[in-house]
Amino acid sequence: MLYQITRMNDSRQYTHFDTAAVHGGRSDFLSLGVHAPPVDLSSTYPVGDLASDMASIDAMVAGDNPTASPIYCRLHNPTVARAEDAIAELEGAEATVAFASGMAAFTAAVLVAGQRGKHVVAVRPMYGSADHLLVSRLLGVEVTFTTPDGVAAAITPDTSLVLIETPANPTVSLIDIEDVVRQAGAVPVMVDATFATPVLLRPLAHGATLVMHSATKALSGHGDVLAGVVSSNDQEWIRGLRQIRLLTGSVLHPMAAFLLHRGLQTLPVRVRAAQANAQVIASRLAEHPLVAKVYYPGLPGGDTHGVMPKQMHGPGGVLAFELVTEHPDAPAQFMAALKLIVPAVSLGSTDTLIQHPASLTHRVVDSSVRAEHGISAQLMRMSIGIEQVDDLWNDMLRGLNAVESMTPVLAASV
Numbered sequence: 001m002l003y004q005i006t007r008m009n010d011s012r013q014y015t016h017f018d019t020a021a022v023h024g025g026r027s028d029f030l031s032l033g034v035h036a037p038p039v040d041l042s043s044t045y046p047v048g049d050l051a052s053d054m055a056s057i058d059a060m061v062a063g064d065n066p067t068a069s070p071i072y073c074r075l076h077n078p079t080v081a082r083a084e085d086a087i088a089e090l091e092g093a094e095a096t097v098a099f100a101s102g103m104a105a106f107t108a109a110v111l112v113a114g115q116r117g118k119h120v121v122a123v124r125p126m127y128g129s130a131d132h133l134l135v136s137r138l139l140g141v142e143v144t145f146t147t148p149d150g151v152a153a154a155i156t157p158d159t160s161l162v163l164i165e166t167p168a169n170p171t172v173s174l175i176d177i178e179d180v181v182r183q184a185g186a187v188p189v190m191v192d193a194t195f196a197t198p199v200l201l202r203p204l205a206h207g208a209t210l211v212m213h214s215a216t217k218a219l220s221g222h223g224d225v226l227a228g229v230v231s232s233n234d235q236e237w238i239r240g241l242r243q244i245r246l247l248t249g250s251v252l253h254p255m256a257a258f259l260l261h262r263g264l265q266t267l268p269v270r271v272r273a274a275q276a277n278a279q280v281i282a283s284r285l286a287e288h289p290l291v292a293k294v295y296y297p298g299l300p301g302g303d304t305h306g307v308m309p310k311q312m313h314g315p316g317g318v319l320a321f322e323l324v325t326e327h328p329d330a331p332a333q334f335m336a337a338l339k340l341i342v343p344a345v346s347l348g349s350t351d352t353l354i355q356h357p358a359s360l361t362h363r364v365v366d367s368s369v370r371a372e373h374g375i376s377a378q379l380m381r382m383s384i385g386i387e388q389v390d391d392l393w394n395d396m397l398r399g400l401n402a403v404e405s406m407t408p409v410l411a412a413s414v
């Protein structure tokens with residue numbers, strides 16, 4: 001058993017995470033007489049009793065759920081709310097707020113923080129666009145970037161949020177959440193746990209105030225949804241996030257919410273299958289002479305600070321590696337030789353993806369910052385899927401052979 005589910009589903013009783021993944025957000029199905037979540041695409045809702053409609057609007061403007069009609073689709077959507085309930089259950093959270101993308105979710109959290117204090121602390125490395133957004137100061141808050149050990153020193157009287165990502169992008173480094181929470185003191189901590197999913201990590205249980213995911217990734221899981229979620233046990237934060245979403249119009253589309261909710265059913269199965277494949281690929285890469293370094297917390301020495309046993313249920317399905325050759329065309333040649341693995345950004349899909357962070361996901365990050373955090377020109381990041389592992393490895397050999405043939409000097413020396 002991974003986690004004890006504390007919130008019992010109204011009509012069906014269960015205590016295990018895997019069951020919650022299948023049944024979460026479905027407590028009213030028997031009374032509705034449906035088996036699959038209804039998709040409510042209404043952009044508006046007919047006015048009924050004016051007095052109760054006014055009360056419903058007041059509730060939503062205050063950041064609560066509607067007391068009667070949802071009124072208008074930017075304010076609330078029942079299909080989105082079902083997916084939120086399901087994720088809250090998996091996260092061990094009081095509530096979840098769903099956004100149109102991971103970046104919309106991140107933005108909303110920083111905007112809520114900005115109402116409380118105009119400074120945030122962020123631990124690098126983090127998702128490229130999140131880093132870029134903070135550097136831009138577009139959201140009206142100042143940022144201090146630091147290391148996992150430097151959080152306490154970076155906090156000022158104006159600090160309203162500490163932002164960390166674990167496992168971090170793209171080198172899969174792990175951060176000890178409880179240590180960061182201790183350093184942050186009274187300042188809330190938000191963990192971007194996209195790489196781990198709640199199958200492997202539930203940051204709220206380790207003292208984080210907020211946990212966010214790009215649900216575009218493993219939560220929806222099939223590469224056909226753009227979505228972001230923030231979960232918390234803190235009602236003030238939840239209300240603040242809903243208020244920002246309502247005002248800025250960053251709500252998740254109900255069709256995307258339906259697909260996300262559907263994806264959750266197989267989340268534990270997919271994550272474990274991808275993780276088993278990743279462990280094999282990482283081990284084989286680590287033994288290959290054309291590979292200089294493999295970043296994967298499941299390898300001996302891969303979890304440098306011993307964080308995994310404290311807070312994670314496995315190393316997950318993302319890994320990164322560096323080619324031995326410093327030939328600038330090597331990553332492109334490697335990807336061009338592949339016949340199965342898809343050269344693409346993103347992660348957490350059923351199919352295996354590979355990308356070159358320095359050219360793609362972390363292109364918007366300053367090159368000196370990239371260098372400092374191990375995002376070298378030779379680094380490749382893979383999101384392992386649920387295909388048969390030997391098919392994947394044979395494709396990796398195509399990539400490695402292509403690199404070998406372009407560097408005859410190095411190949412002769414190994």
Ligand SMILES: *Cc1c(COP(=O)(O)O)cnc(C)c1O
Binds near residue numbers: 127130165169194215
């Ligand atoms: C993809 C991603 C994001 C951004 O999410 P979008 O859904 O693309 O807006 C944020 N954090 C991490 C770790 C991601 O992988």
